[in-house]
Amino acid sequence: MTVLAPERIEERLRVRFPEAAIRRQTGEAVRDVTLYVPADRLVEICTFLRDDPELDFAMLSWIAGVDWLPRDPRFEVVYGLLSLSRNARITLKVAVGEENPRVPSVVGVWPTADWHERETFDFYGIEFAGHPSLTRILLPEDWVGWPLRKDSPLGYEEVAFTHNTPGRILPDPGLKKLAPKKVRYRAH
Amino acid sequence: MTLNMGPQHPSTHGVLRVALELDGETVVEARPMIGYLHTGMEKQAEYKTYTQSIPQTDRMDYLAPMSNNLGLCLAAEKLLGIEAPERAQVVRVLLTELTRISAHCVWLGTHALDIGAMTVFFYCFREREKVLSIYEQVCGARLTASYFRVGGLAMDIPEGFLDRCQKFVDEMPAHVNEYEKLLSKNPIWLARLKGVALLSKADAIALGATGPVLRGSGVSWDLRKAQPYSGYDQYDFEIPTGETGDAYDRYTVRVQELRQSTRIAAQAIQKLRQLGGKGDYRLRDYKYVLPPKEDVKTSMEALIHHFKIVAHGFFPPVGEAYQAIEAPKGELGFYLVSDGTPRPWRMKVRSPSFVHLQTLPSMIRGRLVADVITAIGSIDIVLGEVDR
Numbered sequence: 001m002t003v004l005a006p007e008r009i010e011e012r013l014r015v016r017f018p019e020a021a022i023r024r025q026t027g028e029a030v031r032d033v034t035l036y037v038p039a040d041r042l043v044e045i046c047t048f049l050r051d052d053p054e055l056d057f058a059m060l061s062w063i064a065g066v067d068w069l070p071r072d073p074r075f076e077v078v079y080g081l082l083s084l085s086r087n088a089r090i091t092l093k094v095a096v097g098e099e100n101p102r103v104p105s106v107v108g109v110w111p112t113a114d115w116h117e118r119e120t121f122d123f124y125g126i127e128f129a130g131h132p133s134l135t136r137i138l139l140p141e142d143w144v145g146w147p148l149r150k151d152s153p154l155g156y157e158e159v160a161f162t163h164n165t166p167g168r169i170l171p172d173p174g175l176k177k178l179a180p181k182k183v184r185y186r187a188h
Numbered sequence: 189m190t191l192n193m194g195p196q197h198p199s200t201h202g203v204l205r206v207a208l209e210l211d212g213e214t215v216v217e218a219r220p221m222i223g224y225l226h227t228g229m230e231k232q233a234e235y236k237t238y239t240q241s242i243p244q245t246d247r248m249d250y251l252a253p254m255s256n257n258l259g260l261c262l263a264a265e266k267l268l269g270i271e272a273p274e275r276a277q278v279v280r281v282l283l284t285e286l287t288r289i290s291a292h293c294v295w296l297g298t299h300a301l302d303i304g305a306m307t308v309f310f311y312c313f314r315e316r317e318k319v320l321s322i323y324e325q326v327c328g329a330r331l332t333a334s335y336f337r338v339g340g341l342a343m344d345i346p347e348g349f350l351d352r353c354q355k356f357v358d359e360m361p362a363h364v365n366e367y368e369k370l371l372s373k374n375p376i377w378l379a380r381l382k383g384v385a386l387l388s389k390a391d392a393i394a395l396g397a398t399g400p401v402l403r404g405s406g407v408s409w410d411l412r413k414a415q416p417y418s419g420y421d422q423y424d425f426e427i428p429t430g431e432t433g434d435a436y437d438r439y440t441v442r443v444q445e446l447r448q449s450t451r452i453a454a455q456a457i458q459k460l461r462q463l464g465g466k467g468d469y470r471l472r473d474y475k476y477v478l479p480p481k482e483d484v485k486t487s488m489e490a491l492i493h494h495f496k497i498v499a500h501g502f503f504p505p506v507g508e509a510y511q512a513i514e515a516p517k518g519e520l521g522f523y524l525v526s527d528g529t530p531r532p533w534r535m536k537v538r539s540p541s542f543v544h545l546q547t548l549p550s551m552i553r554g555r556l557v558a559d560v561i562t563a564i565g566s567i568d569i570v571l572g573e574v575d576r
Contacts, residue, residue, distance in 0.1 A: 029507025029526065031266050058393050061512070064523050064536035080510055080523065080538070084393065084407065087414050091510065112396030115546050123230075138223040138575055148231055 004055070004088040006033035012055060016048055017041060025093065034091040039103055042094055046109045049081060049090070057081040057090065060106065063116035065124040069150040074098040075126055079106070096126055105131040123148035193560065195224050201298065201564065202571030206548070213556050218549045222542075225575035233535035237501030238264045238338055238524075241535065246332040248539060249573040251294050254280075254287040254323075255515040257336040262417055263511035263522035264338040267504050268476055273468040275460070276340035277418045282353065282456035283326070283335070284418075284513075285449040289360065290319035291516035292442050292449075296367060299439075299565035303380050308370050315363050318356050325349055338502070339477035340470030345460075354457050360450045368443060381436040385551040385563035388433055395550070396543045399518025400441045401567060405433035411514040422459075423452045435566035442568075476502040501530030510538075517541055517568055537576055541569040 013022055013035070020041045025034035037045050049057040061080040068074055075096040082089055094103055105128035106113045117128040118137040125146035128134055136143060145152055194205040203224035209217040229248065233241045238260070245256035258280055265271060272280070297312030320330040325346055327335040335342050371377045387397065392405040402409055410427045412420040428444030430437025471477045474493035483490035506528040512521035518540030525534040544567045551563040 027507050029267060029269065029505035029509070031269075031507065031509035034508070059396055061396065061519065062510075062521060062523065062536065062538035064534070066525055066534045078523070078536075080521070084409050089415075089510070110396070111394050112543060112546060115542065119542075136223075138226040140223070147228060154231065154235055 004083065004086040006088075006090070009033065009049075009055060009088070009090055010035065012052060013045065013048070016052075017045060020045070032089060032091050034093055036093045036095065039094045039096070042092075043104050043106060043109065045092070046079075046081075046106050050109055054086075055083060055088075056085045057083045057088075059084060060110035060112050060116070061089070063113060063120055065120040065126055065148065067124060067148065067150045072098070075101055075124060077103050077120060077126060101126040102129055103127070104129050105134075107131055122146075125149070191557075201569060204545070204564070204569070204571055204574070206560065206564075208557065208560065210557065215552050215555055215557065215560060218552050218560070220545050220548050222545065222571070222574050225571045227576065229576045230535055230537060233532055235531065237530045238504075238532065239501060241532075242336070243332060243334045246334055247572055248537065248576055249291075249515065249517065249520070249541070249570045250331060251570055252287045252291040252516045253331060253333040254283045254335065255291075255513065255520060257334060258284050258418070259511065259513045259515065259520045259522050261336045261338050262513060263509055263524050264504070266511045267507060267509040267524050267526055268338070268502070269505075270339055270471055270473060270476060272340045272418075273471055274419070275463050275467040276469050276471075278456050278459045278463065279341055279345055279469070280336060280418050281420065281423070282453055282460065283323075285453040285456065286319050286322060286353070286356070288449045288516045289446055289453070290316045292446050293319075295442060295516075295565075295568045296439075299568075300371065300377075302561050302565045303377065305371065305374070305377065308367060311363070311366055311370070315356075315360065322349070322352060322356065325352065337470065337477070339473065340468070344466075344469045350457055350460055353453065357450055357454045357457065361447065364443060364446050364450075367446075371439070372443075378436070380558075380562055381434065381439060381566070383432070383434050383436075384555070384559050385435040385566050386433055387547055387551055391550055392433065392547070395547045397518070397547055398543070399514065399516070399540055400438055400445065401518060401544050401547065403427065404430040404438035404441045406431055406437075411512055411519060415512070417511070417513060423455050425452050435562050438566045438568075476504075503528060503530055512538065515540060517570070517573070518544065539573040539576060541567075541571070541573040542576075545569055545574055 021038050023036040049055050059082040061082045064078045066076040073095040077094045077096060079092040096103055105117055117131055120126055121134050122136045122139050189210045191208045191210055193208055195203040205221040207219045208215055229244050242257055242260060245260050246253040248256050293312040293316040297309040300308035323333050324330050326349060327333050387405050389405045389407060392402050406429055408427050408429050425448045428441050430441050478497050479490040479493050484494045504526040506526060508525040510521055510523040512519045520540055521538035523536035524532050527533040548563055552560050
């Protein structure tokens with residue numbers, strides 16, 4: 001098993017896609033090799049990463065969405081790739097805007113992306129163009145909203161008061177006021 | 189004809205629903221439908237500190253709580269750039285291997301029960317019970333362990349713990365022989381498992397299978413060997429693999445893993461004995477890890493650190509990390525994104541069961557309904573982890 005250096009992966013990609021804006025994510029605590037790739041070249045890049053004999057990223061390990069509200073572009077779709085033969089991992093990131101969030105689907109490259117993309121759609125409302133059946137997976141079909149977006153509340157049902165419950169029957173104002181009950185204290 | 193199998197069917201191991209398109213007894217198409225146990229753990233994690241998320245992880249793969257704890261703790265440690273002391277690492281290895289034994293015992297027992305071999309269930313649960321008692325001794329809980337912490341362990345191992353583990357490890361090989369005697373050459377078992385629920389090597393990789401499912405299909409891939417964590421490179425063990433990728437191969441792989449895990453656990457006990465009775469079970473880096481209780485009572489600084497970590501948690505640097513471990517079911521990964529606050533900006537759980545369930549349709553297409561039971565059993569899913 002030859003060890004694949006992360007720099008080598010980046011180099012191979014740059015040679016193959018010289019015009020694409022591939023950028024390495026830098027930061028003090030970015031612990032994995034993470035590359036930003038443009039959404040319109042994603043499928044090509046993924047196919048290359050899978051089929052290139054030197055890289056051989058045969059497995060897509062996971063897909064995650066991240067909501068960076070209030071940053072622009074707001075969303076990121078993160079792909080965790082794994083090469084079994086080279087024993088290497090790489091993380092790809094695609095930035096997605098808030099308006100009409102859309103990313104090309106990679107189901108054609110790795111069939112395992114099917115459920116991962118459905119999950120990301122379910123949580124963030126990010127559409128994956130070309131996905132065979134993009135429906136909700138973990139939440140009920142009739143769920144409204146995208147729960148993992150940062151502007152979606154954690155949950156819990158609001159306590160019902162008259163002011164927030166339309167159609168709630170208010171007490172009749174003409175009703176006679178009850179006189180407070182007299183309490184008699186008895187010595188023990 | 190369309191038939192709904194589940195979500196209350198006993199052999200779906202929880203609340204899985206599979207919509208089966210049938211032609212007589214033959215499955216034309218199968219669509220697993222999940223989400224009945226979804227509790228929004230990833231959302232909740234964004235409102236909790238890293239330590240507060242540890243009990244959440246117990247409830248994902250509830251048959252292997254310690255492995256889930258380890259996954260989160262290692263991911264947080266990677267993000268922080270720290271490493272647990274050696275003693276803690278060895279205890280983690282010992283307990284996660286015992287967890288693997290107990291998880292595989294539950295799998296074997298219930299899988300055999302689904303197929304119709306009742307006896308095995310009682311044998312397997314006998315051993316699982318012993319592991320649960322070991323859990324109880326070490327952390328007080330039998331199922332929801334929450335024993336590991338970022339930077340080490342919640343507390344040191346109790347007295348007599350190693351002897352108890354040693355006794356279990358000594359007895360285990362004979363028990364595995366018992367299971368094998370009941371099943372490995374049993375004609376009914378062979379008829380129900382051999383050549384059933386086939387998953388080819390190429391399909392397994394394309395569908396993202398890991399763990400025993402991938403190894404059953406003949407790929408020698410184990411994160412403990414390939415990308416070692418917690419000092420797994422110092423242990424001597426083998427990776428069992430199958431050949432054809434049928435349900436029987438996955439059975440043999442898991443049974444062999446019971447033996448290998450016993451081997452690793454025995455080596456871990458040996459290591460702990462060499463390390464002696466006392467030692468650091470938690471990192472002494474009080475920016476991230478709670479100081480020992482006795483220090484809190486005697487040192488002002490320790491008290492301040494204790495207060496700060498309990499009150500609002502530790503502050504990781506801005507960044508992100510993905511750490512995967514070889515859980516009993518396959519690759520369990522945690523992807524943590526930190527914005528510098530004590531709560532993760534995002535916690536993504538890559539659970540093996542979720543990915544493995546996708547392989548089900550390709551395993552049972554064109555097979556009989558009875559094989560669906562075998563297939564679901566042989567994948568080894570836990571719905572708590574699928575739905576999270």
